[in-house]
Amino acid sequence: MCRICVQYGDGKKWYLNPKNYSDEVIYGEMTKLKVDDTMVGQLLDLKGTIQEIFSTAKRFKYDIGFGEKVDLIFQDLDDDIAQTMREGLPDLMDQAVGGQVVPLEDVEKIIDLNEGDIYMHPCICRKYYGGIEKACCMSLRPLAKDLQKNVGSWDTPNKMVSKEEAKEKLREFDKEGLVHGIFWAPIPVPAEICNCEYPYCIALRGRLHYNVVDAYRKGEYVSLVDPDKCNGCGGTPRCQSKCTFGALKYSPTNGKVSVNQMQCWGCGVCRTACPNNAITLVPREEFPQLKNVW
Numbered sequence: 001m002c003r004i005c006v007q008y009g010d011g012k013k014w015y016l017n018p019k020n021y022s023d024e025v026i027y028g029e030m031t032k033l034k035v036d037d038t039m040v041g042q043l044l045d046l047k048g049t050i051q052e053i054f055s056t057a058k059r060f061k062y063d064i065g066f067g068e069k070v071d072l073i074f075q076d077l078d079d080d081i082a083q084t085m086r087e088g089l090p091d092l093m094d095q096a097v098g099g100q101v102v103p104l105e106d107v108e109k110i111i112d113l114n115e116g117d118i119y120m121h122p123c124i125c126r127k128y129y130g131g132i133e134k135a136c137c138m139s140l141r142p143l144a145k146d147l148q149k150n151v152g153s154w155d156t157p158n159k160m161v162s163k164e165e166a167k168e169k170l171r172e173f174d175k176e177g178l179v180h181g182i183f184w185a186p187i188p189v190p191a192e193i194c195n196c197e198y199p200y201c202i203a204l205r206g207r208l209h210y211n212v213v214d215a216y217r218k219g220e221y222v223s224l225v226d227p228d229k230c231n232g233c234g235g236t237p238r239c240q241s242k243c244t245f246g247a248l249k250y251s252p253t254n255g256k257v258s259v260n261q262m263q264c265w266g267c268g269v270c271r272t273a274c275p276n277n278a279i280t281l282v283p284r285e286e287f288p289q290l291k292n293v294w
């Protein structure tokens, strides 16, 4: 169990603790962010720069260059604000917004725990990094109303969906190989279900490029391949082509894949892709060497 579960899970995973979906936590925590006010002010000052870059995004399709240009916000700004931002980002993410990878079965449980319908809307990362509108983000109760006002003008339809509709879409996204995540805003309120994809996802970029751990934490599981069931898909492993994190390797010698569990994030999309049911997810905590790798 990660430290967030220990602190906010009451013995469960933080995102499966019913208490974190209650009025008491949502409206209690929403109004008293523990981040430093100065830090928030400085981030808001920087918002102009970010907005200026984002406002030109419609003109871009993703290519090598634009993504990196946006990354410069973090990388190259060397004034006081940027310095504070870089140093304070991990704490801000920890308290204000951050996410964790979850496999399909857990994200379906999240849908059941959320009270009411879910607001499905286009992914902001794909829009800004790629000029692409894909309705694959799902706002839970605390965020649904505010976001409904803000993204209402986009071209892609955005709408409230029932629990069953949301689960059906999640199963589709799982087959596509999108990485499911649950984002807190603020901690420990589960506020947004995302279905992410590199290189568009700003959270994945934050983690993979800059190691901001709370931008996207690894999931609570790792995958295992049963070598007796794996036939290597005739040399073109279907699982491998879905893995965002490069955790699966194919051996031409034995004609099978194996998992590098240090690199596995436990998203489970390889499992869905396998025609032979050769892949299972097991709790990370069962492996002493992995249980604290987030």
Ligand code: SF4
Residues within 6 Å of the ligand: 123, 124, 125, 126, 136, 137, 193, 194, 195, 196, 197, 200, 201, 202, 203
């Ligand atoms: S975190 Fe993922 S799904 Fe959410 S907006 Fe970004 S890429 Fe889209």
Ligand code: SF4
Residues within 6 Å of the ligand: 222, 223, 242, 243, 244, 245, 246, 247, 248, 259, 263, 264, 265, 266, 267, 268, 269, 270, 271
């Ligand atoms: S190997 Fe791990 S990270 Fe890669 S798709 Fe499978 S579960 Fe996800």
Ligand code: SF4
Residues within 6 Å of the ligand: 225, 229, 230, 231, 232, 233, 236, 237, 238, 239, 240, 256, 257, 273, 274, 275, 276, 277, 278, 279
């Ligand atoms: S998809 Fe299944 S059978 Fe194919 S290579 Fe992967 S684990 Fe083996």
